[in-house]
Amino acid sequence: MRYQAVIFDLDGVLVSTDRYHFLAWKQLADRLGIPFDEEVNRRLRGVSRMESLSIVLERSPVCYSAEEQARLAEEKNEIYRGFLSRMTPADVGRDVLSALFALRAAGVKLAVGSSSANAKFILQKIGLGEFFDAVVDGTDITRSKPDPEVFVKARERLGMNGRDCLVVEDAVAGVRAAQAGGMDCAALGDAAEAHIATYDLGQFSEIVQIVGRD
Ligand code: B16
Ligand code: MG
Numbered sequence: 001m002r003y004q005a006v007i008f009d010l011d012g013v014l015v016s017t018d019r020y021h022f023l024a025w026k027q028l029a030d031r032l033g034i035p036f037d038e039e040v041n042r043r044l045r046g047v048s049r050m051e052s053l054s055i056v057l058e059r060s061p062v063c064y065s066a067e068e069q070a071r072l073a074e075e076k077n078e079i080y081r082g083f084l085s086r087m088t089p090a091d092v093g094r095d096v097l098s099a100l101f102a103l104r105a106a107g108v109k110l111a112v113g114s115s116s117a118n119a120k121f122i123l124q125k126i127g128l129g130e131f132f133d134a135v136v137d138g139t140d141i142t143r144s145k146p147d148p149e150v151f152v153k154a155r156e157r158l159g160m161n162g163r164d165c166l167v168v169e170d171a172v173a174g175v176r177a178a179q180a181g182g183m184d185c186a187a188l189g190d191a192a193e194a195h196i197a198t199y200d201l202g203q204f205s206e207i208v209q210i211v212g213r214d
Helices: 018-032 038-042 049-057 066-084 094-105 119-125 149-158 172-180 189-193 206-212
Strands: 005-008 109-113 134-136 165-169 184-187
Touching (some): 018 038, 018 066, 049 066, 066 119, 094 109, 094 206, 119 134, 134 149, 149 165, 149 172, 165 172, 172 184, 172 189, 184 189, 184 206
Parallel strands (some): 005 109, 165 184
16 A cells, blocks of 8 residues: 555545635624635635634734734634534535545544644534544644644654655645645645645545555
8 A cells, every 4th residue: 555544634625614614704804894705715725713814804904903813713713613513424525435434444544634623523513523543633733734733743643654644635735734744645626726736636536546556
């Protein structure tokens, strides 16, 4: 097998919560009268909540204090958690589930490496709370993607070398993080369109073949 372990990003890879991030930031931006669109949203992929807020506020004519910014981030998170609370196991795609089970059956170690402080809540809601061999999330790290911290911690928890791990990402910042951590990366969505990863995936299921190669 080419890889012994796979580290999955969460938002935009295992689940489509990236849509909920967009809707929650949009609701906050609309309330504050700040223009917000898909182009700005693309820059938020993979980066932390507070860094995302700074990007959203770039277009604001008002300067917010650190205290006000913390409140705004909390307001967005409450809107976002409202969407998350309605998630169920049906929110995981069949292609994702069958790839996860195929990898598990082949003895591949599986981890999640997410910038989100809500990652464990999401995994519980979708019925994968106990599934992974390691989960490293926004509560475990001090530097968000493109810093490699989240993936290096996940690799360490699995007890693996970088060359034996494949990271799966949908964000350019996440691909950069995997590369900075000395790991190969398979890219989906936006990240695949940027053509910077080891593999650009058309479909999630391609991961199984890539991992199983000699
Ligand atoms: P939270 P990932 C990231 O998750 C999201 O892509 C990014 O848009 C978000 O700002 C970040 O988590 C923090 O999320 O507000 O829930 O702590 O893609 O690294 O799984
Ligand atoms: Mg992501």
